[in-house]
Amino acid sequence: MTKLESKIIVVTSGKGGVGKTTTSAALGAELANRGYKTVVVDFDIGLRNLDLIMGCERRVIFDFVNVIQGDANLNQALIKDKRSENLFILPASQTRDKDALTTEGVEKVLMELQKEFSFIVCDSPAGIERGALMALYFADEAVVVTNPEVSSVRDSDRIIGVLNSRTKRAEQGSEVKKHLLITRYAHNRAQRGEMLSVEDVQEILAIPLLGVIPESTAVLNASNQGIPVTLGGPSDAKEAYRNAIAFLLGETVETTSQKGWKKLLGGLRLFNRSPV
């Protein structure tokens, strides 16, 4: 596939442990699978984990900070995924401090990546410190990962505020397109009123919904093995991620009523049976 106009997507949340890296890996792998040349960049300097989630931890030699500081060139630091020829990762450094990410340095690396890749997925660290701010500063679009839980929703609201005010696009008077991705969702608990529902979260955060990823054993299974969820075996989480990404790409996804039917049929164990 020929390279389209390059797009920078940040995966962010404010709160830690909600599924940013899982989502970055799933998103990167699925985009690559669809033929888009994609790179996933780990912005979590000092606490890199994307390499582990994507299963290339033993192949890291040079990292993002090495490239910024001129100790290595981009091609030396990029790791090509062994499963997908369109998928690359740029790992974060494990040791250096966060101040290594300068605006100029990050911009230079991203501009170089834009020449080569259709999608640049920026995996943000938690918090609203330097690493997180740098991950979102140059973004065209943002996936805000939120758990249906009070602290996660509050932090997502904070990060939406940051996306509205402290990005390059905001400074230029335009805006970053924001998408809400609800992860670790338990439909039946929400129905019983024990968990914030999709509608609750959406109403509070007031940004368009991209998708809902159910709480799933497939996520831990995938991370245990270093396989992005979207490259793993069939699972509810994989299907939900694929739907969300199709939606992100502007494809029409099956309607909720169709999903309802599928869920009912799946519940009867007639369809969607896992081959494993």
Place this chain on the structure above:
Amino acid sequence: MSIFKKLLALNANRKSAKVARERLQIVVSHQRSEGGDAEFLPKLRHELLTVICKYVKVDKDQVNVQLQRMNNCSVLELNITLPASELEQGYEQVRIL
């Protein structure tokens, strides 16, 4: 535990999402009214105060600067309470939206 108590406990759990939603609505609206992440707000407040003080003697606490985030725009709200002695009309509030 009596059946009645068990039922009460069950009922309390069932409503927890509603409680969460209400708490979040309050905390989020407060967060947004604080201006969230507009770093310039304290500085803006300070500079406004300096300018206003050139003309009217106002109390430091009487200048209220808020930035509210709506769906697709932000509203900067300045609320300045002028003391009665400074203006002949008496107590006056200047509100710029």
